[in-house]
Amino acid sequence: MRFVDEYRDPDAAARYAQALHRITTRRWTLMEICGGQTHAIMKFGVDELLPPQVTLVHGPGCPVCVTPLELVEKALEIAARPGVVFCSFGDMLRVPGRERDLRSVKAAGGDVRIVYSPLDALLLARKHPDREVVFFAVGFETTAPANAMAVHQAARAGVANFSILVSHVLVPPAMEAILSSPANRVQGFLAAGHVCTVMGYTEYEPLARKHRVPIVVTGFEPLDILQGVFMCVRQLEEGRAEVENQYARAVRREGNAAAQRLVAEVFRVVPRKWRGVGDIPQSGLALSERYRDFDAELRFGVADLVADEPAECISGLILQGLETPHGCGAFGTRCTPERPLGATMVSNEGACAAYYRYRRVRLERDPAGSSVRGA
């Protein structure tokens, strides 16, 4: 497909890798924010092309992974009720709750459906006025405009049997939390391209200044990621800490103003709990006062439900770039995509799932970085 294939050109990738080797003189640790980027890095072996001094750690940008257990429990509670059609993106169905997941609710007779878009869930609500149709609105800034549009359209058309269970999170407060942690080892960021497509990148400029950290808005194809790493390392080597845009074909500095207006009308910024990480101030979205009738938590009376995280999963450390999946004793044995202990093994964007799929056997570069061997 155009705008995809050409960004996977191996010759151009090799030339970017050479350029990166030329400019790298010191050890640097970069974090790619988005789980989509993590998967591209593992799938195409981008990390194998990097100089040995450059380490990529994987960030918290997997919405399914950071959805807290209590929201999963609320989803299970609502989905099990008679008369409810519970709609979700596919990867949320296998996320384990305390005792069950959405698949098991479906197996027990619940009407749980996978949809491609929140707008498809709204269509279902219009088709079944006698049923309560609930959409599990999980996502970052990228998904917020579509969810906002579904609610906006439901309000305008008076679709009273539609509601959403909101688990929306925002990237910049999570970056602030990572950078403020005493354990932080991230020296530069590849920011999530599609989040910036919506929001632009002006909100990253104070972060870059305050923490003296380069931030490069980066796309999702191998060449995008290599160029993003190159731009980030060049800033570090030159002692700069600026916001740069690698992904200009899809990201404008101001983002998409119409999408931002839509999100600001339907949602408001609230504190959110991130699975494995904890509470982060002003890091999420909830429905605004005007649209609270569409809030599934209120409609089904589950707002007060609380649940504690299980202790055995280290996904919190992985989501902050403090540990890798290979550092977990359960990885690939007691924890697999079929029987996951935590959300980072479930989602298509989770780091553990990426390692399980592409790096089940650890590959270690020799000191010269010229060959790989199993370990």
Place this chain on the structure above:
Amino acid sequence: MDFSGAVKAVNLCCVPEAQVGDYVLVHVGFALQTVDEAEAKQVFEYLRQLGDLAELEESGPS
């Protein structure tokens, strides 16, 4: 919207400038931005400049 043969309805409310024949970035049934054709070449232009720079360096101080 035609995704290399798969056709799906997509909401275009936030990309009013999009014309028939344009490429748009779509996420969960919702168009987020039109793809900038000129900027799309930038990845390769940047690489070309890096190549020129490396050749200059290899040819020694001037």
